[in-house]
Amino acid sequence: MRTRVVALCGGVGGAKLAYGLSRSLPPEELSIIVNTGDDFEHLGLHISPDIDTVTYTLADAADEAQGWGRADEQWTVMQEIERLGGENWFQLGDRDVALHLLRTQLLRAGNTLTVATAKLAARFGVGHAILPMSNEPVRTVVETDEGELAFQDYFVRRRCEPKTRALRYVGADDARLSPEVTRALDEDNLRGVIVCPSNPYLSIAPILAVADLRVRLRALSAPVLAVSPIVAGLALKGPATKMMSELGAEGGALGVARIYSDFIDALLIDARDAALARECVDADPRLLVGNIVMASRYSRVELARTCLAHLDQLRK
Numbered sequence: 001m002r003t004r005v006v007a008l009c010g011g012v013g014g015a016k017l018a019y020g021l022s023r024s025l026p027p028e029e030l031s032i033i034v035n036t037g038d039d040f041e042h043l044g045l046h047i048s049p050d051i052d053t054v055t056y057t058l059a060d061a062a063d064e065a066q067g068w069g070r071a072d073e074q075w076t077v078m079q080e081i082e083r084l085g086g087e088n089w090f091q092l093g094d095r096d097v098a099l100h101l102l103r104t105q106l107l108r109a110g111n112t113l114t115v116a117t118a119k120l121a122a123r124f125g126v127g128h129a130i131l132p133m134s135n136e137p138v139r140t141v142v143e144t145d146e147g148e149l150a151f152q153d154y155f156v157r158r159r160c161e162p163k164t165r166a167l168r169y170v171g172a173d174d175a176r177l178s179p180e181v182t183r184a185l186d187e188d189n190l191r192g193v194i195v196c197p198s199n200p201y202l203s204i205a206p207i208l209a210v211a212d213l214r215v216r217l218r219a220l221s222a223p224v225l226a227v228s229p230i231v232a233g234l235a236l237k238g239p240a241t242k243m244m245s246e247l248g249a250e251g252g253a254l255g256v257a258r259i260y261s262d263f264i265d266a267l268l269i270d271a272r273d274a275a276l277a278r279e280c281v282d283a284d285p286r287l288l289v290g291n292i293v294m295a296s297r298y299s300r301v302e303l304a305r306t307c308l309a310h311l312d313q314l315r316k
């Protein structure tokens with residue numbers, strides 16, 4: 001019986017489904033591959049936003065309203081940084097700073113990002129494998145009508161306002177999949193792959209750009225199911241819809257299906273987009289319909305269970 005599920009995940013939306021999967025599968029049956037294209041050095045600290053969002057979400061420690069960082073935070077460090085004239089555009093809570101300090105210390109001591117992530121996740125009581133896509137740096141660069149922007153400059157400092165012309169994932173050609181990611185994708189025991197509802201360009205594409213991952217996914221005999229991050233034409237959070245139109249891509253859930261069409265077997269879309277599935281009966285990838293908006297912890301688990309059932313159907 002093939003038992004291991006691999007999830008590809010970015011920030012908020014993806015982390016919610018990763019949470020649902022973590023409450024549906026034991027640690028040995030779930031590996032979560034996380035985007036590190038948003039990582040950057042800031043105030044001398046190595047910051048890995050998507051890894052932290054997944055870790056905090058699985059640990060029930062995330063600030064859900066804010067969509068990033070810790071719950072029950074104080075901001076005394078940030079206030080003092082500001083008073084002392086340091087950069088304050090990227091808000092770091094006191095507890096969050098502790099995590100960045102320890103990760104930076106672990107990396108400086110020669111640990112890989114994978115090992116540092118595992119050590120910190122264990123301290124949060126997270127048993128499931130949170131795997132950075134690579135131990136080598138990959139950085140998302142957004143080419144806009146205002147020139148090239150590093151990811152956090154685009155996303156936080158400029159609030160995604162500039163028009164996106166293209167995206168580059170600097171370092172992806174030289175970066176290797178980590179040994180842990182390579183092992184997770186080993187077909188011997190692979191039940192299937194779930195692409196979580198994260199931004200296709202900012203969260204999933206950087207993961208696919210690493211080494212030969214996209215080619216590996218295409219070649220899998222195990223099923224690959226993606227969950228649409230777009231419902232009724234709009235992204236539930238973040239700039240995906242805006243970016244798709246700025247990049248001249250088809251919009252909506254069908255646009256997502258097109259972006260992923262070379263390596264997924266099916267795309268799970270929301271009931272509000274059911275008409276698309278009726279119009280495209282013999283579409284490739286197949287369009288499956290379900291309730292994919294995760295408004296509660298319960299609905300995260302429900303969606304995870306739905307994805308697992310579809311994976312098993314797709315494998316038959």
Ligand code: FO1
Nearest residue numbers: 011038048049052068069089090091155156
């Ligand atoms: N996003 C913001 O819009 N403003 C911030 O000040 C901010 C701080 C921050 C600190 C730590 C962290 O892990 C994430 C943070 N984010 C912030 C979100 C971050 O830019 C995004 O989570 C990802 O990079 C994209 O999903």
